[in-house]
Amino acid sequence: xxxxxxxxxxxxxxxxxxxxxxxREIITGAFLPGxxxxxxxxxxxxxGVSRPVxxxxxxxxxxxxxxxVRAGEGTRVLPREGWNLLDPDVLxxxxxxxxxxxxxxxxxxxxxxxxxxMLRRAAPKLTEDDFAALERQLDVIxxxxxxxxxxxxxxxxxxxxxxxxxxxxxxxxxxLLIAETRSVSYLGVPxxxxxxxxxxxxxxxxxLLRQGDLDEAADVLRRHITTQWMVDRTR
Numbered sequence: 001x002x003x004x005x006x007x008x009x010x011x012x013x014x015x016x017x018x019x020x021x022x023x024r025e026i027i028t029g030a031f032l033p034g035x036x037x038x039x040x041x042x043x044x045x046x047x048g049v050s051r052p053v054x055x056x057x058x059x060x061x062x063x064x065x066x067x068x069v070r071a072g073e074g075t076r077v078l079p080r081e082g083w084n085l086l087d088p089d090v091l092x093x094x095x096x097x098x099x100x101x102x103x104x105x106x107x108x109x110x111x112x113x114x115x116x117x118m119l120r121r122a123a124p125k126l127t128e129d130d131f132a133a134l135e136r137q138l139d140v141i142x143x144x145x146x147x148x149x150x151x152x153x154x155x156x157x158x159x160x161x162x163x164x165x166x167x168x169x170x171x172x173x174x175x176l177l178i179a180e181t182r183s184v185s186y187l188g189v190p191x192x193x194x195x196x197x198x199x200x201x202x203x204x205x206x207x208l209l210r211q212g213d214l215d216e217a218a219d220v221l222r223r224h225i226t227t228q229w230m231v232d233r234t235r
Contacts, residue, residue: 018047018057020089026066026077027090028097036074037067064090086173092180099186104230111177112225114170115158116218119205122164123214133160134206141199150195151182157202186232198228 022043025031037043043054058075061067065082067075085091085103094103137157144150155178162171181187190198201224208217 014049014053015056015060018043018049018053019060020093021047022057022061023064023066023089024093024097026061027093031077033077033079035077037077039074066090086176088176088180091176092183095181095184096186104232107177107181108226108230111174111229112222114174115161115225116222118162118165118167118170118174119218119221120214121167122161123209123217125164125166126209130160130164131206131210134202138199138203138206141195141202144195145192147189147192147195150192151190154195154198181230187230194228198224201228 022037031037037058038046040051040054043058044051047054058067058069062069062075064084064087065078067077069075083090085094091107095107134157137153137160141150141153141157144153155175158174159171162174165171201220205217205220205224208214208220
């Protein structure tokens with residue numbers, strides 16, 4: 001395990017940082033399912049922290065299903081099937097280190113399913129004020145040139161639909177997927193032109209919702225997410 005010498009300089013975040021480091025070691029295969037993590041003393045030496053910090057960190061890793069702690073047996077690494085891939089750290093590290101299309105495709109499919117479901121719930125509830133707010137947000141997006149500002153404006157457009165759906169669980173999961181995958185290096189930061197393309201799809205969706213064509217609006221949204229989100233920009 002690679003020591004993290006600077007961990008001891010940030011005491012408030014020590015346990016979480018150790019937990020993230022151990023999580024990364026497991027996901028990258030440094031510790032395989034069925035094997036044990038090094039004993040506490042070795043982990044303390046590797047990270048330069050105390051035993052209480054290591055114990056708290058391992059509790060965090062165990063909570064996400066990556067290990068099982070048993071007295072007298074040590075800390076056993078568990079199979080992937082039990083991992084909590086909706087934990088922000090686990091999801092981000094898995095996306096960053098694996099680079100496989102399988103996990104990426106699963107994340108895209110989940111977001112598409114959840115957003116289409118929210119769109120269908122929101123459609124009958126949208127008021128004229130909601131439509132006006134959606135169209136104003138689309139106009140704002142067309143005027144922006146900074147990627148961070150465009151991301152925030154795009155997120156607000158979707159948030160109007162999320163709120164109208166009333167599905168807080170779906171909204172929470174979608175926002176987590178967007179936030180954590182945005183930090184994955186090989187996905188990169190969308191260029192302003194990519195937001196312009198997305199905005200044209202958004203305008204089409206709003207126009208279809210105004211016309212009452214929910215099925216076509218849902219199809220446009222699904223195609224938009226599956227073709228334009230999480231594109232590998234390093235290729």
